[in-house]
Amino acid sequence: MLKRTEGIVLNNSLFGEADLIVTYLTRDYGLLKVFAKSPRKIKSRFGSSLEPLTYSKISFMGKEDANLPRLTQSDIIKTFHALRDDLKRLLNVSEMLELSLKFMPEREPHFAVFKLLLGTLTKLESDCDNALYLLYYKIKFLEIAGYAPRLDMCGRCGTISYNGSYSGHNNFYVSHGSIICEKCIRDREGSIRLSDGTVRLYNSLIKWRLSNINRVKAPAYMLSEIGHVINSHIAYILGRSRQLRKENFAVGISP
Amino acid sequence: MTQGIIENLITALTKLPGIGRKSAQRLAFFILTMTPDDAKGIAFAIIDIKDKARFCSVCFNITDTDPCNICSDTSRDKERICVVEEPSNIIAIERTGFKGTYHVLLGALSPLDGITPDKLKIIELAKRIQSDSVQEVILATNPNTRGEMTAQYITEIIKPFNIKITRIAYGLPIGSDIEFADEVTLAKALEGRREM
Numbered sequence: 001m002l003k004r005t006e007g008i009v010l011n012n013s014l015f016g017e018a019d020l021i022v023t024y025l026t027r028d029y030g031l032l033k034v035f036a037k038s039p040r041k042i043k044s045r046f047g048s049s050l051e052p053l054t055y056s057k058i059s060f061m062g063k064e065d066a067n068l069p070r071l072t073q074s075d076i077i078k079t080f081h082a083l084r085d086d087l088k089r090l091l092n093v094s095e096m097l098e099l100s101l102k103f104m105p106e107r108e109p110h111f112a113v114f115k116l117l118l119g120t121l122t123k124l125e126s127d128c129d130n131a132l133y134l135l136y137y138k139i140k141f142l143e144i145a146g147y148a149p150r151l152d153m154c155g156r157c158g159t160i161s162y163n164g165s166y167s168g169h170n171n172f173y174v175s176h177g178s179i180i181c182e183k184c185i186r187d188r189e190g191s192i193r194l195s196d197g198t199v200r201l202y203n204s205l206i207k208w209r210l211s212n213i214n215r216v217k218a219p220a221y222m223l224s225e226i227g228h229v230i231n232s233h234i235a236y237i238l239g240r241s242r243q244l245r246k247e248n249f250a251v252g253i254s255p
Numbered sequence: 256m257t258q259g260i261i262e263n264l265i266t267a268l269t270k271l272p273g274i275g276r277k278s279a280q281r282l283a284f285f286i287l288t289m290t291p292d293d294a295k296g297i298a299f300a301i302i303d304i305k306d307k308a309r310f311c312s313v314c315f316n317i318t319d320t321d322p323c324n325i326c327s328d329t330s331r332d333k334e335r336i337c338v339v340e341e342p343s344n345i346i347a348i349e350r351t352g353f354k355g356t357y358h359v360l361l362g363a364l365s366p367l368d369g370i371t372p373d374k375l376k377i378i379e380l381a382k383r384i385q386s387d388s389v390q391e392v393i394l395a396t397n398p399n400t401r402g403e404m405t406a407q408y409i410t411e412i413i414k415p416f417n418i419k420i421t422r423i424a425y426g427l428p429i430g431s432d433i434e435f436a437d438e439v440t441l442a443k444a445l446e447g448r449r450e451m
Contacts, residue, residue, distance in 0.1 A: 084403070097367060
């Protein structure tokens with residue numbers, strides 16, 4: 001049965017001599033893997049439409065329970081090539097793609113995640129070097145997936161912070177995925193200390209809309225603190241051996 | 256008994272890529288009709304390649320001698336290195352009449368698949384540039400996201416050597432029609448246009 005939808009290519013892997021298995025985040029089917037026949041041949045009708053980040057209208061064919069439906073058509077809507085053409089940007093964006101690949105189950109539609117990815121890529125294309133977009137994406141993605149760290153209440157007693165932070169005592173515990181208040185702390189080892197401003201920024205970011213992000217100018221240390229919390233939290237959830245591989249991607253080996 | 260040996264050959268041939276049972280059966284019966292010398296020639300060639308094939312210590316091409324034929328050929332232009340992803344790419348470029356030398360990376364960068372720079376022969380390339388009198392590095396990685404990322408990464412690494420770094424051109428395949436080209440390929444072809 002022929003099905004049509006829109007999707008963003010998250011990854012593709014080589015299969016056989018000239019074939020590819022393409023992983024899409026689709027509007028109607030969630031994470032979807034399809035088989036594409038011969039796209040690596042020079043005269044392939046798929047052209048560059050199966051490259052990561054490409055947003056396209058796709059048609060695929062397969063039985064309802066088929067593991068790997070066959071891709072029959074792919075028409076590019078947007079290429080996001082500005083993000084693909086620069087090594088640093090591509091490395092940042094691949095963190096976003098990897099989150100979807102690691103956290104999302106196959107064939108479970110989730111329009112909010114699709115909309116978030118498409119929206120963030122669109123914003124990033126015009127404002128490539130705004131680090132806040134990447135951070136915002138990670139936080140919102142974890143929130144949708146139900147894994148977002150809690151910086152607004154104590155992970156043990158549930159005390160809600162006053163005025164958005166714990167007034168200089170913001171200790172984030174990766175194992176709890178939240179801040180632990182001064183009364184509940186037993187051991188300070190392994191905690192990440194955060195400034196009041198960082199906690200307030202995080203608690204605001206989680207409520208803000210993507211369209212408002214370009215108005216925010218946050219100091220670098222706050223972005224770095226939130227980035228550290230989010231990356232440690234993701235690594236903890238995924239397990240040490242499966243943490244995001246971009247971290248292992250050494251950009252600066254000198255000859 | 257006869258069925259047994261034919262069956263063995265068919266099963267062995269189905270292990271080759273793109274060969275299903277039907278094709279394997281056809282090949283097996285064709286091998287039966289071949290002269291003993293031709294059939295043994297194929298068998299020995301397979302045994303030979305498995306016994307003797309190794310990577311060239313200079314360029315990482317597959318070879319039976321070290322250094323490989325290309326690296327040890329004195330008529331080759333050693334000042335130009337063409338960087339490719341896989342040894343099979345060399346065969347395609349050799350058909351163009353290129354007379355420089357090669358460097359095989361044995362893959363392309365892909366953070367999503369865990370292929371990081373340390374898994375490729377990039378440091379070896381940098382060392383080669385440092386020790387040999389290389390004037391130009393031609394980056395002939397595949398024109399896709401992984402290949403492009405690899406080319407950009409290598410450029411960053413070898414830029415301090417102050418040598419000429421070039422990237423193979425993008426564009427439309429000869430014999431194709433503009434009408435059927437996708438927008439990215441066409442945009443790249445327009446970007447890389449040259450004066451006539």
